[in-house]
Amino acid sequence: MALSVTGCTTSKRDTLTTGSIPQRISAAPLDGMNASELAEAERSIGAAYVKNPSNKDIGLRYANVLGMTGKNTQALAVMQQVAIAHPADRDVLSAYGKAQAGAGQLEQALTTINRAQTPDHPDWRLYSAEGAVLDQLGRSQEARAKYRQALNTRPNEPTVMSNLGMSYVLSGDLKTAESYMKNASQQPGADSRVRQNLALVVGLQGRFAEAEGIARRELSQQQADANVTYLRSMLSQQNSWRKLADSDKGTTAVN
The missing domain is CATH 1.25.40 (Serine Threonine Protein Phosphatase 5, Tetratricopeptide repeat)
Structure with missing residues (x-):
């Protein structure tokens, strides 16, 4: 049974609207879409991505919908390109780690997530994402410690x-x-x-x-x-x- 990494990106990212993404698609949370709506979102956001592959918001959104439709290898390829364009961006690094985990690159995902984390201003989403990857590696005690760190930062999340x-x-x-x-x-x-x-x-x-x-x-x-x-x-x-x-x-x- 696979454990999904639910915490690398926020739900706000799903509802973010930019001028480059079709507004009808970007305004709808991906989690609430059925299969046909996800397919349409993938087509529309994919077209926007082809026109502007270095755009952070389009890339994050496209990788997210690809992951939701099971195209994990393609989602990782998209995030690799976005990470090249935004090598120090925290949101990009966390989404890149999520894509790596989705594609089975678990050790690499841990490295990427740790790069995104900043000890002086820790992000609960990254703690949770790290925990999910550790669980997939069978390191359950370490994973639960990370979840509790996340909950200390964001109680009752x-x-x-x-x-x-x-x-x-x-x-x-x-x-x-x-x-x-x-x-x-x-x-x-x-x-x-x-x-x-x-x-x-x-x-x-x-x-x-x-x-x-x-x-x-x-x-x-x-x-x-x-x-x-x-x-x-x-x-x-x-x-x-x-x-x-x-x-x-x-x-x-x-x-």
Whole structure:
């Protein structure tokens, strides 16, 4: 199970509008887009990137949408170009580290994220990103220390609490994971990714009906269906989809 790096860039970056990016696309948060909307965003922002590959905001946005559509190698290539144009920019370095992690270059990602961090003015997002990479490297204790550093800087930040919960999922401690996930989902800034992680950890414990309810919460029918499809995919990767569906009493088995 892969742990996503949710903390290298802020959600504000998703809503940033510049004159070079089509306003209708840039004004919409990527996290709320369905597959067809993401494809359109990728096309439009990609066209803007081709015209101006050194533009920081376009490059960050394009790499983000590429990562969300599974094109991690291309996202890394984009961020390499942006990093060449902006070698000392903190936002660029953090996004570059995220792209490296997404492409499986974990040790390189740690180096890049550490370059972006400044001890005299630490960024909670970078602590969280570093923790996520450390978790993927199997260094869970170090990872959790980084998440707690992030929370010391940004108390009750839902993305960090969710990452901390996922750290316990990776080590098999689902009860502790659920505790962090529930707390994260109740914070004012919690988004659908945080609730999706909570749904996953609930489903992994065999409470599939509850998990599906969480996955559908506060979403349109189309978004809810997409979330449930993703949830089923994740659970099936654990060889548990059938077992969970069957063991969840009162729930009809899904074909």
